[in-house]
Amino acid sequence: DIQMTQSPSTLSASVGDRVTITCRASQTISTWLAWYQQKPGNAPKLLIYQASTLQSGVPSRFSGSGSGTDFTLAISSLQPDDFATYYCQHYKRYWTFGQGTKVEIK
Amino acid sequence: EVQLLESGGGLVQPGGSLRLSCVASGFTFSSYAMTWVRQAPGKGLEWVSAISDNGDNTYYADSVKGRFTISRDKSKNTLYLQMNSLRAEDTAIYYCANYDSLDVWGQGTAVTVSS
Numbered sequence: 001d002i003q004m005t006q007s008p009s010t011l012s013a014s015v016g017d018r019v020t021i022t023c024r025a026s027q028t029i030s031t032w033l034a035w036y037q038q039k040p041g042n043a044p045k046l047l048i049y050q051a052s053t054l055q056s057g058v059p060s061r062f063s064g065s066g067s068g069t070d071f072t073l074a075i076s077s078l079q080p081d082d083f084a085t086y087y088c089q090h091y092k093r094y095w096t097f098g099q100g101t102k103v104e105i106k
Numbered sequence: 107e108v109q110l111l112e113s114g115g116g117l118v119q120p121g122g123s124l125r126l127s128c129v130a131s132g133f134t135f136s137s138y139a140m141t142w143v144r145q146a147p148g149k150g151l152e153w154v155s156a157i158s159d160n161g162d163n164t165y166y167a168d169s170v171k172g173r174f175t176i177s178r179d180k181s182k183n184t185l186y187l188q189m190n191s192l193r194a195e196d197t198a199i200y201y202c203a204n205y206d207s208l209d210v211w212g213q214g215t216a217v218t219v220s221s
Contacts, residue, residue, distance in 0.1 A: 034208055036151075043201055043211040044151065055209060087151055091208060094165055095141065095153035 002026050002090055006098035012106040017078045021101045023071045023088035032092035035064055035073045038100075039084045047086075048073065078103070108132035108210050110202050115215030122192050122219070128185040128202030128212055135183040136160070139205035142176065142187050144198035145214075152198075155187065156205050170196075192219045 003026040013019050023033065031051035036044035046055045048064035051071055061076040075082055083105055088098040114126040128140070141156040155176040156165045164176050175188040185202050197219050204210035 038151075043213055046209040049208055089151075089208075094156065094167075095143065095205075097151040097153065100150045 002029060002093070002096050004088055004090055004096050004098040006086075006088055006101050008101060009099065010102045010104060012104050013078050014106045015078055015080060017106075019075045019078055019103060021073045021086055021088075021103075023066075023073070023098050025069045025071075025090060028068045029090050029092060031067045032090055033064075033066065033071050034089045034091055035062075036087045036089060037082075037084045038087065044087060049091075075103075110204070110210060110212035112200065112202055112212040112215040115200065115217045117218045117220065118192055119221050120193060120219055123188070123190045124192065124217060126187040126189065126200055126202075126215055126217070128187075130183045130185065130204075133204070133210070135178075136180040138207065140178060140185045141203050141205040142185075143201045143203055143211075144196075144217075145201070146195070146198045149198075154200070157185070159206075189217070192217075194219050 005024045007022050033051045035048040037047050038044045047058050047062050052064045063074045065072050085100045085102045087100050090096045109131045110128050112128045118124050139158050142154040144152050144154050154167055157176045161178050173191045177186045199214040199216050201214045202212045
């Protein structure tokens with residue numbers, strides 16, 4: 001089975017900071033990679049799919065990159081609404097999630 | 107409006123059973139594979155099960171294989187998850203989602219397994 005490993009587990013940042021979250025797959029997954037944002041009490045919200053395609057309605061400060069085994073989610077200028085937990089997900093064969101990265105206020 | 111609405115969660119004793127339902131609206135339910143994902147309290151997301159668009163193929167995480175059964179009723183636009191032999195570690199919020207589109211999720215239903 002494919003395992004997804006995110007880092008860091010927690011990230012402390014300030015409004016306006018550029019932040020990056022990485023996700024590594026245990027084997028190559030091409031670009032079958034999505035990123036979600038989740039806030040407490042809510043379902044996950046799709047941000048990016050196919051590693052780098054921005055979901056409709058998602059602000060352009062979010063971007064994704066990578067292919068094969070190494071992927072990155074970047075937020076160019078952190079906004080107050082962005083403090084949340086982020087998950088990567090492999091979705092080619094079944095779904096597999098990373099363990100999550102909590103972005104908290106510094 | 108595209109929507110998924112789960113129901114059927116609750117408190118159940120270890121070893122008990124529960125059936126979750128997920129009613130779909132706003133899209134052609136029979137055209138999409140569907141899935142269940144759960145989230146234990148304070149933990150991350152765990153994929154549980156998936157079913158093909160026509161219901162012919164089903165898939166399970168090892169943690170629930172042999173205990174949970176996923177099914178669907180296209181006449182009712184409804185997805186189900188029959189959960190048997192429940193354990194404390196099955197305690198979680200259970201979400202249904204559109205497996206193919208990735209972006210359609212329900213609000214979740216809470217399952218608590220405790221004596």
